[in-house]
Amino acid sequence: MFQSRDQILKAYQDYLACLNARDWESLPRFVAEDVTRNGVRLGLSGYRALLEGDVRAIPDLAFLPSHLACDPPLLAARLVFDCTPVGGLFGLPVNGRRVRFTENVFYEYRAGRIAQVWSVIDQAAIEAQL
């Protein structure tokens, strides 16, 4: 399957819309069955469980990129979160406070789907806001 820059950018925007709609049934359109994250093979079910856990912890979580760099088969995104976690987050007692933090993340696309993810989340920024 051909993966041009425009096709990957479109697939990624559709993936973010899927997450923002909590449309977990559509996730297999965007994420490969054997997806890995930071070198750990989560598989699609583990990846979905991770996202569902994020949304339970942060009901108002919205995935919004401030920067995108697409260089097939890679896409890198900077995501800016401005949200209100209900309890703990990354082991930190956020407890309903509004926090802003970022994630810089690389995705490798294969056959039109996300096959590998390498993410760094700015947990230190959250700590600094508590």
Add this chain to the structure above:
Amino acid sequence: MFQSRDQILKAYQDYLACLNARDWESLPRFVAEDVTRNGVRLGLSGYRALLEGDVRAIPDLAFLPSHLACDPPLLAARLVFDCTPVGGLFGLPVNGRRVRFTENVFYEYRAGRIAQVWSVIDQAAIEAQL
């Protein structure tokens, strides 16, 4: 000044070589006078001071990318560090232990130089290794 993907990739590789050689005198070839990092205007002198501080804290620091996504004027890099900080690092008592951590970072190039930087360093990974 034209900034093609290949030109930015070459400029970035030369920038990393400059850092790895501690060739601070050459830094103005790669970094703009009014450079910002995570929204803070450091300027070239502040940016150089930050790098010199990193190298004082981590004498064996080597800048090696595992992933590069270049989409002009942006370049995103995942840097993998495997190093031995001599004292504290990000407020953590590393004290001579060997640690591995990553940085996912976006650069915006302007006229062939790095003008803006948005970085996330995986400090939580360092904590987990102590």
